[in-house]
Amino acid sequence: MKDINIEDQFQAKIDAEIKIEPKDWMPDEYRKTLIRQISQHAHSEIVGMLPEGNWITRAPTLRRKAALLAKIQDEAGHGLYLYSAAETLGVARIDMLNDLHSGKAKYSSIFNYPTLTWADMGTIGWLVDGAAIMNQIPLCRCSYGPYSRAMIRVCKEESFHQRQGYEILLTMMKGTDAQKRMVQDALNRWWWPAISMFGPNDAESPHSKQSMAWKIKRFSNDDLRQKFIDVTAEQAKILGVTIPDPELKWNEERGHYDFGQINWDEFWEVVKGNGPCNRERLEARRQAWEEGAWVREAATVYAEKKARKNQEAA
Amino acid sequence: MTKKEALLKYTLRLADNASILGHRLGEWCGHGPVLEQDIAMTNIALDLIGQARNYYQYAAKLEAAGKTEDDYAYLRDPLDYYNLLLLEQPNGNFAHSIVRQYFFDIFHYLFLTALMSSKDKQLAAIAEKSIKEVTYHKKWSGDWILRLGDGTELSNEKMQTAINVLQTYVGELFLMDEVDEMMVKENIGVDLAPIKEEWTRIVQEHFTEAKLKLPDATWTQKGGKQGYHSEHLGYILADMQYLQRTYPGAVW
Numbered sequence: 135m136k137d138i139n140i141e142d143q144f145q146a147k148i149d150a151e152i153k154i155e156p157k158d159w160m161p162d163e164y165r166k167t168l169i170r171q172i173s174q175h176a177h178s179e180i181v182g183m184l185p186e187g188n189w190i191t192r193a194p195t196l197r198r199k200a201a202l203l204a205k206i207q208d209e210a211g212h213g214l215y216l217y218s219a220a221e222t223l224g225v226a227r228i229d230m231l232n233d234l235h236s237g238k239a240k241y242s243s244i245f246n247y248p249t250l251t252w253a254d255m256g257t258i259g260w261l262v263d264g265a266a267i268m269n270q271i272p273l274c275r276c277s278y279g280p281y282s283r284a285m286i287r288v289c290k291e292e293s294f295h296q297r298q299g300y301e302i303l304l305t306m307m308k309g310t311d312a313q314k315r316m317v318q319d320a321l322n323r324w325w326w327p328a329i330s331m332f333g334p335n336d337a338e339s340p341h342s343k344q345s346m347a348w349k350i351k352r353f354s355n356d357d358l359r360q361k362f363i364d365v366t367a368e369q370a371k372i373l374g375v376t377i378p379d380p381e382l383k384w385n386e387e388r389g390h391y392d393f394g395q396i397n398w399d400e401f402w403e404v405v406k407g408n409g410p411c412n413r414e415r416l417e418a419r420r421q422a423w424e425e426g427a428w429v430r431e432a433a434t435v436y437a438e439k440k441a442r443k444n445q446e447a448a
Numbered sequence: 449m450t451k452k453e454a455l456l457k458y459t460l461r462l463a464d465n466a467s468i469l470g471h472r473l474g475e476w477c478g479h480g481p482v483l484e485q486d487i488a489m490t491n492i493a494l495d496l497i498g499q500a501r502n503y504y505q506y507a508a509k510l511e512a513a514g515k516t517e518d519d520y521a522y523l524r525d526p527l528d529y530y531n532l533l534l535l536e537q538p539n540g541n542f543a544h545s546i547v548r549q550y551f552f553d554i555f556h557y558l559f560l561t562a563l564m565s566s567k568d569k570q571l572a573a574i575a576e577k578s579i580k581e582v583t584y585h586k587k588w589s590g591d592w593i594l595r596l597g598d599g600t601e602l603s604n605e606k607m608q609t610a611i612n613v614l615q616t617y618v619g620e621l622f623l624m625d626e627v628d629e630m631m632v633k634e635n636i637g638v639d640l641a642p643i644k645e646e647w648t649r650i651v652q653e654h655f656t657e658a659k660l661k662l663p664d665a666t667w668t669q670k671g672g673k674q675g676y677h678s679e680h681l682g683y684i685l686a687d688m689q690y691l692q693r694t695y696p697g698a699v700w
Contacts, residue, residue, distance in 0.1 A: 195522070196500065313695070425481065429482070429603070
């Protein structure tokens with residue numbers, strides 16, 4: 135009886151838009167769902183540094199190089215806030231990292247695609263950050279306080295990244311044929327993975343219903359995807375590129391763009407680990423972690439020595 | 449060599465130092481030993497690239513040939529690059545990167561402190577702006593010298609190995625050539641002899657605390673300031689200049 139009461143009170147708070155804070159009572163499933171979602175999000179930020187990092191040394195101007203470095207650094211910062219937000223739920227960063235390195239934890243599948251030309255830096259900003267913003271703006275109102283506050287900060291930076299990415303593409307589209315070709319090619323490769331970022335269709339999305347009731351999620355996958363496509367189709371026109379979907383067409387009656395079927399077989403293959411870069415991405419993370427072990431250990435030992443010395447001196 | 453030519457070369461050396469070390473640090477981005485340090489290294493890379501841009505922009509003004517900052521960074525051959533050899537050395541493990549950084553940071557800090565009094569107003573202004581950043585760089589790398597030198601046996605060993613490997617490039621930091629001498633005479637450039645003395649004192653003191661040894665100089669590798677580099681610079685520039693060289697005239 136008592137449990138039901140607590141759970142009712144919890145749901146009443148959520149319905150009244152009162153934020154849940156770390157020390158408040160929450161159902162185990164709510165906690166688990168958040169840990170899974172926030173840590174996946176944190177991992178996505180960290181793994182997401184790699185495809186863009188691939189172009190730092192080849193950035194074409196000093197201004198672009200600085201902007202790219204700053205963007206990737208922002209992603210590292212987002213990873214930090216998100217790991218911290220997850221830690222308020224009682225899970226340690228080291229455990230989350232171990233799950234990432236062992237392959238148990240997932241991250242956004244989009245980062246398992248390769249970055250082949252400089253246009254990919256623009257396209258990732260435009261589409262990948264664009265889709266991320268669509269997903270994340272509702273998370274600023276998420277029922278869990280620390281996550282919602284982290285997302286407010288993240289969203290501000292992401293919208294800057296998106297504009298920056300779009301501007302890279304605009305510049306290239308004003309350039310040579312070779313540059314225009316790179317932009318169109320990048321769109322061809324990133325379009326379908328980007329619209330898959332919203333996740334499976336609503337009917338196939340196992341966690342959605344409960345997450346909506348708990349106000350972790352505010353809009354369904356399909357609603358967000360539609361919104362993204364509507365906005366992006368217009369931006370593609372301004373850019374002068376063709377979205378690689380022959381079925382993409384404005385539907386006057388619906389007030390939305392119609393679009394073709396996502397290849398969900400490919401999506402699930404990449405989730406399972408069979409994308410073009412799954413192995414490299416995970417290996418890069420593991421390698422950085424393993425090669426840094428002696429550094430972290432030395433820092434810990436040094437801090438202990440210093441603490442002891444301070445204690446003796448006191 | 450005219451004074452103007454010397455000043456241009458002097459400025460390009462400072463620009464190349466910042467650009468090449470910034471480039472090397474950028475290679476760490478996403479691969480650091482822990483997230484916080486990944487962020488710190490990218491921060492320093494960003495500071496250095498910002499400084500390089502200030503110097504390159506000034507060089508463009510001095511040369512008055514309609515060049516941009518990117519013409520200097522992206523369209524010069526290795527023979528026309530003037531950075532110190534130390535800064536183009538590969539990242540190696542974290543110890544190598546820290547020692548390279550620390551050796552340069554102490555030098556850089558002392559150098560900029562002196563450059564702030566340069567008769568050349570633009571160089572003095574860039575130095576004044578940069579020194580705030582470099583004060584942080586030297587604190588960051590200095591802290592790591594202590595942590596890793598006086599951390600575990602393994603970390604001490606890795607640090608000492610890195611020091612022994614990189615020590616041969618230290619002498620070049622203080623070598624004066626015709627350009628330096630002309631700039632010192634004009635009260636524009638920095639006399640490196642007192643800097644060397646101060647650098648050695650600071651580093652030795654710090655190393656003693658960190659249980660590390662600064663070996664006696666046996667041989668100094670030199671040539672970077674004059675455009676004669678190690679094999680590494682060619683690869684750095686092959687990456688860096690790839691797009692600009694492959695698509696001449698394209699705007700990015």
